[in-house]
Amino acid sequence: MIKPREKAPEIIVNLVNDTTWKFSEQSPENFVMILFYRGKHCPVCKKQLEELQRKLSKFTERGINVIAISSDTEEVAKATYDEWEISNIPIGYGFPIEEARKWGLFISEGIKKEPKHFTEPGLFLLKSDGTMYWESIQSMPFGRPSFNDVLGGIDYILKAGYPARGEA
Template sequence: MSAITPLMPRQKVPSLSFPLVGGGTWSLSDQKPENFTMIVFFRGMHCPMCAKQLQDLESKIDDFAKRGVNVVAVSSDTEERALESKETWKLPNLDLGYGLSLEKAREWGLYISTSKGKTSTGHEEPALFSEPGLFIVRADGTLYYASVQTMPFARPHFAELLGALDFVIAKDYPARGEVVDHTNP
């Protein structure tokens, strides 16, 4: 696999599409949010931290919608594992995708891990899977915010993101971290 190249704020993000639990296909190019699309990449059904994160997100979906933010979560899990996650974790309103290729995960700058066997939930980790990431993309397809992690711990808190979005939307705050060459901004 190739080295990770971070996505840059204010630049177009890579294409992204995947099947959804329950049918249909989610595609970033089809999104027409009032303000943003938020994509939550999660490790998969084996991850208890993912369950907590997505349950928290489920409880705040309406809050994101009120701010003009479309929300989706996706992993490289199979359809069967994704369906089990949606049902077991009680995520009736969250669009949950599956089948994310590791190549696409890398294109988005995600880290890839190898299996360490069964987790505390009793589920086997896949042989390879992506670590968490959260991206907020403007309606024009450019990156606004990114959080990419090497570990399942200490993820962004959705309550804090909602507060930040209130400020960002009210003040038309620009994406930050856009400078590629600090010697020639």
């Protein structure tokens, strides 16, 4: 697990548009929000990412770069992108399970038609210098923070100059 104010590991991930996304190449006005999702098999993820698509402009207005990442294969991730209403969200795929563990993400073994292993959800807000600011990690598909709550928190953070918490 990465504590707030600690440097996060570099992320380099392939995107469904056949480009590569690197955290170190991001230059947001305020933060980068990385949303790890379980994968195409997850109806809760579909709902969450489609909500993010609807609210994406609210994040970009606040100087937040956004990416959603899963451990799905390229083929599955591209089908997700084509079938879900998420056309403006950069979608990364093939995130290695061992890298996910470095982020403190929970890993599940697949049941029924799920992949053999996949990450449970996580939302991370990082400063442009690569340090962790805010993290929300779930061990289940349920109980994710609402984007309205996240946006409200970001508004307060930016207005008050509120520091990252949880570092002690």
